[in-house]
Amino acid sequence: MMRMAGRGWLRLTAIALSLLVFGGIGWAALAPIEVALHDELFEIPHGTYARRMAGEKIEILPHTIRLTLGLNDVLLLRNKDDVPHIFGPTLIMPGQSFSLPFALASTYSFQCTAHANGQLNVIVAPNPAPGWERLRWRLHKLTSAMWQLPESHHH
């Protein structure tokens, strides 16, 4: 009777552990990805104009910005300088922010005088699909957190 009792608990533990593992994988692959903040922030620091006038070549916006629907799908441009700046598709006053949401996955091109070739590209990828894509996204987040790598690009 003692042996049977021992085996029963062992079996229970094994079942519990495997359920935790598969349940965890199931969650990681299926559960929708929710984040609190959707902003992808790009800032013009204070003094940019002065430095540009002094001859410094300053690149504030990359030529291509990558966003993902449902994760970082709001382009937040902030002007902390003392003068208005052309920033992507618009003029932003000192101290002003411009928050542009994207709702469709596509490639968007904006005219931008701040860029050498006059163009800013924003590539919006679809939300990671249920299954392998979501699992891979969560694994990436986990390993990034573990190695304390920066997760998004903040300029």
Place this chain on the structure above:
Amino acid sequence: MRLNRTRLTNQAAALLLSLLFTGAFITAPADGSAPQQLKAGVFTPPYMAPEFSLRGTNGSDVTLARYRGKVVLLTFGYTNCAAVCPTTLATLSQTRSSLGKAANMVQVIYVTVDPERDTVARIREFLAAFDPSFVGATGTPAALAAVRQKYGVTATKQGSGRDYAMAHTSSIFLIDRAGKLRALMPFGHEAADFVHDIKSLSAQ
């Protein structure tokens, strides 16, 4: 009395299984931060839209002050524009249609970037094909360039000869009833997005 270990094990397993399946479908709580109110890009804080005074296709001067109390949709283009302007104007026309009676609170102002070819008459004729309420605006090249600069709008001549094209900013500026520049809608949005944003701006 002997406890049935097998049944206990199975019951515990079933409980765990159901708990874990529930876990897989639970969504994280919705974020509590302020949701994006408009479909367009929003300026925070908003400032008064830069004023201008141009020659209107309706026989009078076009200024923003004239349309205070209405939501103004300001856009830049030219009558020889092959695809972008017609698409934008068709969308804005559809937007007004969708608003029904509320369309009276919306004013579309179309400022030319091609004063060389766009006479008042030509602009008027071009706009009439879309919506009789649309007002076109033109002026001297210097006056128009000054307006573009205030709004961060670009316009570049492409090609030479009579059939040149103008590469220009295709976004639409949303100005609220108090005259503040609140938002910028990039080219390509459907009329439903404009209706949504106009309703939101008008409600304030």
